[in-house]
Amino acid sequence: MNKEISTIELELALLIRRLTSISTRKFGTLDRSAYLLLGQIQAHGSAGVKALAEEFRLDISTVSRQTTALEQKGYVIKTPDPEDGRAYFYQLTDEGQRALEETQAQRTERIGLLLKDWTDEERARLGELLAKFNRTYLDD
Amino acid sequence: MNKEISTIELELALLIRRLTSISTRKFGTLDRSAYLLLGQIQAHGSAGVKALAEEFRLDISTVSRQTTALEQKGYVIKTPDPEDGRAYFYQLTDEGQRALEETQAQRTERIGLLLKDWTDEERARLGELLAKFNRTYLDD
DNA sequence: TTTATGTAGTTGTATAATACATTTATATGT
DNA sequence: ACATATAAATGTATTATACAACTACATAAA
Secondary structure, eight states, X not given: OHHHHHHHHXXXXXXXXXXXXXXXXXXXXXXXXXXXXXXXXXXHOOBOHHHHHHHHTOOHHHHHHHHHHHHHTTSEEEEEOTTOTTOEEEEEOHHHHHHHHHHHHHHHHHHHHHTTTSXXXXXXXXXXXXXXXXXXXXXX | OHHHHHHHHHHHHHHHHHHHHHHHTTOSSSOHHHHHHHHHHHHHOOBOHHHHXXXXXXXXXXXXXXXXXXXXXXXXXXXXXXXXXXXXXXXXXXXXXXXXXXXXXXXXXXXXXXXXXXXXXXXXXXXXXXXXXXXXXXXX
């Protein structure tokens, strides 16, 4: 078993290095932070910075700046939480929705090209295992 | 097929976000850059900054600073290339070897814990598919 | 052989993402 | 009512990165 773990460890380190390079070089409409934040808001409904920060293991201050940037670009609107005067909800705008879909299409196309010679089984399995791995993380 | 690609795309974005958070918070002896650089030198022999920068898709200047840091910590030594007066080789020191092994052990232990409830087959398959994915990258 | 061009590496500078500390406004518990 | 806790914003520092300018050496062209 140790050999498999070592492989995963090494390949993950390399993967992060490579993918970070790619996504740093501004690939698509939205950067990774924006893409994930908008995706989270889309998938799980409106949310405040605290919840978003927890989801992505980032400091609240970081997410606060990121959501401010998204608001300035018109991708989200910020509405006060009627039940808590300190809190806000961010919601996707139509433009945010459009940018999200566009970015997802671009990213998906890119990945699709990379995996064009893979079998369906391999693609499906990689997706499953990555999803499982990410879910494993949730409970640490 | 598009659904599988979408899944991979989304899970990769999330994975990078999470793993970046973890490895930023200085996990283990070496940070990710140092770990990968030392690993590359160990696996493929001594190398100059240009080769290392290409391997990791980083700017030469970035790698130059990183190797300088490694040299100052005593993990590598820099020797002039006898065949090219402009170039240098970096080689692992014993201390670098030790730090590399220690970090690998720490990282492997962490991953092992995360995957403790996975089956052997799942672990082996994830390793294979990640390796294949990384190799796919190499030719882009 | 001299001169022009190319290349390995370093250093200067700017930028972006991040964390931690502080602050403000509001909530909650004693 | 007062003390403490919390959501978010803002100030500040750090870090990783890229790009540009530079230095020293190499190679090709005249």
